Amino acid sequence: MAGVTAKMTWHGTHFMCRRCLNEDQSKFTSFQCAQCETTCAYCRNCLKMGRVSRCSELLIWTGQAPIYPTEHRMNWQGNLTPAQQKATNELLDSTKQSISHLLYAVCGSGKTEMLFKPIHHLLNEGKRVCLAAPRVDVILELLPRLKIAFPDTVIEALYGGAEVERFDAQLILATTHQLYRFQEAFDAVFVDEADAFPYTADETLQQAVRKAAKANAPIHFVTATPSAQLLAMNKKNGNISILARRYHGKPLPEPRNETLWNYEKQIKKKRIPKKLLNWTKERLDKQQPFLIFFHQIELMELAEPLFQQLDDRICAVHAEHADRKERVQLLRKKEVPGLLTTTILERGITIPNVQVAVIGAEQKIFNKGALIQIGGRVGRSVPNTSGDFVLFHQGITNAMDEAKQEIRKLNKQGDPLL
Amino acid sequence: MNSCLLCEKPLDDQPTWQQFLGIEKQTSTCPVCLAKFERIDSITKNDQLGSIYSLYAYNEQAREYLHQFKFLQDIALAYVFASDLRSVLIDPKKIIVPIPMHPASKKRRTFAQVDALLEAAGIPFQELLQKTTESVMGEKTRSERLAIIELFTASADIISNEKIYVLVDDIYTTGTTMHHAAHTLKQAGAERVEAVTLFRATGKK
Numbered sequence: 001m002a003g004v005t006a007k008m009t010w011h012g013t014h015f016m017c018r019r020c021l022n023e024d025q026s027k028f029t030s031f032q033c034a035q036c037e038t039t040c041a042y043c044r045n046c047l048k049m050g051r052v053s054r055c056s057e058l059l060i061w062t063g064q065a066p067i068y069p070t071e072h073r074m075n076w077q078g079n080l081t082p083a084q085q086k087a088t089n090e091l092l093d094s095t096k097q098s099i100s101h102l103l104y105a106v107c108g109s110g111k112t113e114m115l116f117k118p119i120h121h122l123l124n125e126g127k128r129v130c131l132a133a134p135r136v137d138v139i140l141e142l143l144p145r146l147k148i149a150f151p152d153t154v155i156e157a158l159y160g161g162a163e164v165e166r167f168d169a170q171l172i173l174a175t176t177h178q179l180y181r182f183q184e185a186f187d188a189v190f191v192d193e194a195d196a197f198p199y200t201a202d203e204t205l206q207q208a209v210r211k212a213a214k215a216n217a218p219i220h221f222v223t224a225t226p227s228a229q230l231l232a233m234n235k236k237n238g239n240i241s242i243l244a245r246r247y248h249g250k251p252l253p254e255p256r257n258e259t260l261w262n263y264e265k266q267i268k269k270k271r272i273p274k275k276l277l278n279w280t281k282e283r284l285d286k287q288q289p290f291l292i293f294f295h296q297i298e299l300m301e302l303a304e305p306l307f308q309q310l311d312d313r314i315c316a317v318h319a320e321h322a323d324r325k326e327r328v329q330l331l332r333k334k335e336v337p338g339l340l341t342t343t344i345l346e347r348g349i350t351i352p353n354v355q356v357a358v359i360g361a362e363q364k365i366f367n368k369g370a371l372i373q374i375g376g377r378v379g380r381s382v383p384n385t386s387g388d389f390v391l392f393h394q395g396i397t398n399a400m401d402e403a404k405q406e407i408r409k410l411n412k413q414g415d416p417l418l
Numbered sequence: 419m420n421s422c423l424l425c426e427k428p429l430d431d432q433p434t435w436q437q438f439l440g441i442e443k444q445t446s447t448c449p450v451c452l453a454k455f456e457r458i459d460s461i462t463k464n465d466q467l468g469s470i471y472s473l474y475a476y477n478e479q480a481r482e483y484l485h486q487f488k489f490l491q492d493i494a495l496a497y498v499f500a501s502d503l504r505s506v507l508i509d510p511k512k513i514i515v516p517i518p519m520h521p522a523s524k525k526r527r528t529f530a531q532v533d534a535l536l537e538a539a540g541i542p543f544q545e546l547l548q549k550t551t552e553s554v555m556g557e558k559t560r561s562e563r564l565a566i567i568e569l570f571t572a573s574a575d576i577i578s579n580e581k582i583y584v585l586v587d588d589i590y591t592t593g594t595t596m597h598h599a600a601h602t603l604k605q606a607g608a609e610r611v612e613a614v615t616l617f618r619a620t621g622k623k
Contacts, residue, residue, distance in 0.1 A: 026420075029494040035528045044494060051491045053528070 001060070003052030004028070004041055017043035019052050020180040021207040045204060046180050048160065060183060068170040069152075072123040076116055076149045081249075087241040088114040092121055094218060094239045095188060101220045102234035105243035106252055106410055107376020108350075111222050112142060115190055116149055118220075123153055123170060127187035130172045130212060132179060134199035136160070137325075138192060138348050139173050146173065176205045182212035189213045193347060194221035194230060195369050224347075224376060225369035244414030250385035251411040253378045255371065255404055260392035263359055267303050276359065276392060277310075283338060283355055284311055288387075289331050290338035290355045291345060293374055295363035300340050307340060316340040346373040353384035361391035361400055371403035422448035423498055424483070446497045454479035460618055464593070466600040468582075468610050472590055472618030473502055480617045484588065493529050496538035499616055503539040506614055507584065514543040517587040517599055518570070520552045532586055535616065543586070546606070547599055548573050555595055569598040572606035583608045590615040 007014045015028040022028075022045035033040030036055035043052050052058065080088060087103060094101035095118045105111050115131070122129045131146070133139055136159045143157045156169035158178040167181075176191070176199050189209055191199070199205050213219055221230060234240050246252065258275055266273045272280070276292075283290040292307075294300035297318050307314040313336045317324045324344070330336040332351050339345070343365060356378050358366060366374075371391070378387040391400060420429045423446050456475040463469050474480060487495040507514055516532035524530045536543050547570045555563060585599050590613070600611045 029492075031493045031529060031534075033528045034524045034530070035526075040528070042491070042493075044492065047486075047490055047492055055528075 003056040003058045004054045020046035020204050022204045068126045070126040073152050074120045075151050088117045090241045092118045098218045100218050100238035102240045103222045107224045108246040108380040109243045110247045130186040130189045132174050132176050133192040134176050134196040179208040179212040184214045186213050187217050190220045192222045194223040195225045225372045244410040248382050252407050253386050253389045256390045258392050272306050288355050292340050293358045295360045295365045318342045319344045350380045352381045355388045357390045359392050361393040362395050362397045368399045368402045424451040468612045470613045472615045474617050476617040476619040496534040500538040507541050512582045512584045514584050515546045518547050518549045520549040563594040570602040583611045585613040587615045589617040591619045
């Protein structure tokens with residue numbers, strides 16, 4: 001079938017990409033094609049996977065569906081807390097009934113482990129399972145854990161630039177972008193970090209997940225910060241499990257608001273604002289690893305040399321640094337006292353005893369979800385189950401208030417004494 | 419809302435007076451992406467060509483750009499350098515001649531990249547040359563390139579001799595392509611031949 005279809009409407013031609021289901025007309029480019037010798041159009045939304053145009057063909061497998069083994073060993077001996085046990089059983093029940101399930105579990109509650117049992121059940125029924133996440137980092141972190149948990153299963157990870165041998169693997173780990181490649185392929189899809197960028201911002205990714213799943217296959221979402229839309233959707237036609245307590249049973253750290261006026265101006269004048277300076281010095285004195293979040297790469301890069309005057313090992317990490325994993329590893333090993341970062345490190349990383357500051361918490365990019373995720377870095381592991389989580393701001397936003405309220409609410413819900 | 423052709427981030431296009439008066443050009447690329455290209459404006463010459471003008475250095479950003487433009491066939495990227503090319507090439511005394519592609523390769527790519535660049539820039543051109551082989555320079559070693567006898571044929575004899583013929587290509591590496599094209603044009607009767615390329619491979623990688 002043609003990769004891009006065109007429909008004539010009263011206000012012109014309306015294109016649709018059959019691969020990524022993109023219908024945003026600004027993402028199509030028309031040109032005089034030398035191949036089909038007409039005015040052709042192609043989709044720029046999924047261009048990086050190879051161009052799809054009106055005169056290119058998309059191929060769909062119409063032969064026999066692959067048959068998967070029904071015996072899989074699960075090699076995981078960890079213990080689940082009673083709350084985790086309950087959630088994983090609820091998820092399993094929904095899977096059996098093919099009902100979409102939202103696993104709403106706070107940062108550091110051991111979400112991945114709760115997926116093992118339902119995935120194992122599906123694999124043993126010879127079903128094909130997809131575990132998707134919007135970010136490559138999450139996929140790369142999950143892959144070794146799943147390979148250990150299911151040693152006999154054919155598992156393949158799909159992400160931009162991955163070398164893929166087995167597109168037909170029974171358990172597929174994929175970035176949500178890669179799901180453009182699939183149509184009615186999976187008996188169940190788990191979407192991890194379902195609130196992360198770009199999944200929530202890009203309608204075509206949400207459609208890709210639906211397209212990749214079979215008609216009545218359940219689509220499960222796993223997140224610490226579900227959007228109102230996701231909550232509403234699963235309230236209406238799905239199930240929800242809420243895990244308000246971390247696996248170690250201690251409450252989530254509440255954010256502390258501190259004013260920091262004109263931080264941009266001061267950093268541009270090559271000066272670290274006083275409060276921030278004191279906070280950083282305190283961390284250095286106490287030898288606590290720290291993360292400082294910035295809203296903008298440019299500002300962070302201006303601040304980097306200033307922080308290096310305090311300690312020359314402090315460095316900055318952002319999306320375009322190829323070695324960002326190594327730098328985080330250095331922080332974990334305490335070879336680096338702290339990192340400056342953007343929201344790229346807001347999720348998925350665990351550093352024992354890390355302390356967190358957000359510069360410019362009033363900025364738009366720090367929405368409720370991002371702030372909760374950032375706070376979720378603090379106090380994840382025993383024995384340092386709490387830590388400082390400070391929001392430096394020039395005016396409190398709704399997002400800051402809502403994040404604080406949400407954390408309080410969850411702490412109350414999860415309080416074992418209530 | 420327009421977004422940057424290269425990084426997909428939304429362009430911050432506040433309406434300005436300059437835009438309204440038509441002084442400022444509409445942009446399709448964000449300043450962050452554009453800054454990663456290294457402008458060199460290098461001009462050299464040799465015995466065949468009166469001048470060889472290259473706008474940018476072939477750096478990492480240029481490599482990525484050409485990869486997306488040519489191999490991922492993203493013809494929309496022709497607009498990134500539209501105004502740059504226009505300011506260099508718009509001259510009634512000059513006849514613009516794009517370095518052609520072999521018809522079979524053009525069909526495979528679905529467009530000819532140099533023609534696309536010129537069309538995006540809104541510059542009229544004449545297809546005076548034809549490629550004889552399907553082979554591509556990028557796949558050859560230097561010695562193989564220099565050994566080729568004839569790459570192009572002229573499709574018509576050149577009549578208007580007062581004009582300057584300007585060859586246009588996307589990248590200048592060893593100069594073999596330009597040398598052959600200039601030679602063919604001169605055989606056909608052109609007096610003065612110049613060249614303009616978007617990128618130039620500099621010694622350092």
